[in-house]
Amino acid sequence: MNRAAALKTHRLPETAFIALATGRKDSDAIRLLREAQQSKHTMLLHAIAEAAGDADPANPAIAAFRAGYELLTRVQVTKPAAWTWLLSLPHLGGWANDGLIRLDQGMSPDFAYLACAAASGAVRGSVPFELDVPIHDGHVLLPGLGRIAVSRETSASGEPAWIRLSCDGSQLAAGDRVVLPRATLMPDYGLAKPGPPWHGTPAARVIADGLSWDVLLATDDSYLDRYKLPMAVGLDADQLERWRKRVRSAFEVLVSQHRWAADPIADGVAVIVPLAPNSETDLITATSPAAFGAIATSWPPDPVTLAETFVHEFQHIKLCGLLDLVSLTESGEESVYAPWRHDPRPASGLLQGVYAHLGIVRFWAAQRHAESRPDDILRAEVQFARWRPTITTAVDTLRRTGCLTPEGERFTELMRAEGQRFADEPVPDEALKIAREVSLDHWLNWQIQHMAADAAATASLADAYRAGEPCPGYDPSGIRIRKDVLDIGPNARSRLLNMKYLEPARYRELIGDGTFPLTKPDRLLLNQATEAAARGYRDLIGESADPQPEAWVGLALALYQLPASPLADAFASRLPVLFAVHGCLGAGYDPLDLAGWFG
């Protein structure tokens, strides 16, 4: 039978495309993305099934896969809601994605996982079954539901041990010893005292203003362990309750102030993956294109930060879902500046960032009117003022790369127009000043670290300056963006500048007690003694035999704070060249005189 003609692809209406680009009334569009993800997971499952068809049927993992596939076929037909639930799990997306990659790398996918997933779907849908599943660390995993403690025994060969699951629709037996009512096999919402042998996946069920959100706090599935930091496994009951309360509070922030985001997030985010940060003061958040519907985050310091994280990361989720359907960028060699990153980004990365920040701008545009404490108001106003202009500049950068497809051109134009809606909203002067200073600091540090002036041109300029000749001019096209021009590591001054609005009380404390490790000019700059700071940086640069990149950035920041001058413009626009030429000249040369020579 030739079915080729009957198979259509998902279609994305123009209205859905616009809704996704702008973030306005996008609930229907997100439903389309979710449906497409289900098809994608089915498609990848089929690719893995084809590989299983070529494998040795006597292999226990292959046998488990085939049994799982057969069970899933029954679940799909008899309990479509359970099938849809399973297909929507980011766990399954992660497994299918990794399975395809492993196949392409000549390795075997984790075939046996499908038996666990099928059992989970069948349990969810009360579908009777019997099949063998693998035991890992004494547990049988039911993705999306939890784990059954069965035994700590492993086979003598070191291969995974297996156990038979039998379900009659009302009870589930694992081997001969464990029998559990099906109704108890659900996530752990913290409502009943959990106990072995069933360990429900931690979850939160939150309701605010009539809107409910059911979300897993999952660290029990290796296919969700796909972020740069490890999952925060082993959270105890108290820690889990803290997470539930924090999620609830953040959701209340969204529902009360950002309903536009609350509805789609409640609909589209099924899993939060708590992460273990390297430091308690670091906030790490992430998403993965392979795990649609999952947001990973370390412990958020407050509900508003978590609410912003949900908005930010859900933007990535939406864009990843869209990019599964249509290409917005073509691959290109060029890396560019992204105002929120310390490293140069390809066009595709910048697109992700600007889309995320469009959501962030909208979030802070509203949140700044909801805050009541002065420090919280300052944080919200600076966040809004800092990110608002980046939408237009980043879209301009994207278009300049030439990497956008026609759909990408359209998408970014819609984003730009959406960003410009906020352009005329008033912001208090203090917040604007901080936002501009932090943005400039980021841009200057990035230039020093990633923009390399042409060596021959730099040497020629240094020779001309040393000889007292007029500046011959320089060609900015000779500047190359590279990841590794200069590694100057963490910068205490930049961290303090950010702390000024992210944690104002801590900032005042650190500046006040004078113990934070800063250079003398840095301390002068942060205490608004700008002219003295500029002199300090100038002396430091002029007298040192070594390059002083942080002092160059500091001098540029000080000049920016002083009344407008050509020197300030020269530093802001030509810093990599000034730095490079001065490096050729060596000690004893005045950086301000050199900047003035450039004109």
Added chain:
Amino acid sequence: MATPLQNIETFIPDLRDVPLDQLAKYGTSPLAHSITLYRERLKKNGMPLNNFNARIRKLG
């Protein structure tokens, strides 16, 4: 100004109403083509097994 688009035909076949045990019948069809396309995009994008879009904010 970029031109408005019509409905977009996407890369992903609509498999919502296709029974799993019927998928094999699409072996040489747009389904196989879509899988190939997806594989190529994974390779082109250099998608790592782990991590993406990490945001790191250092405080304190």
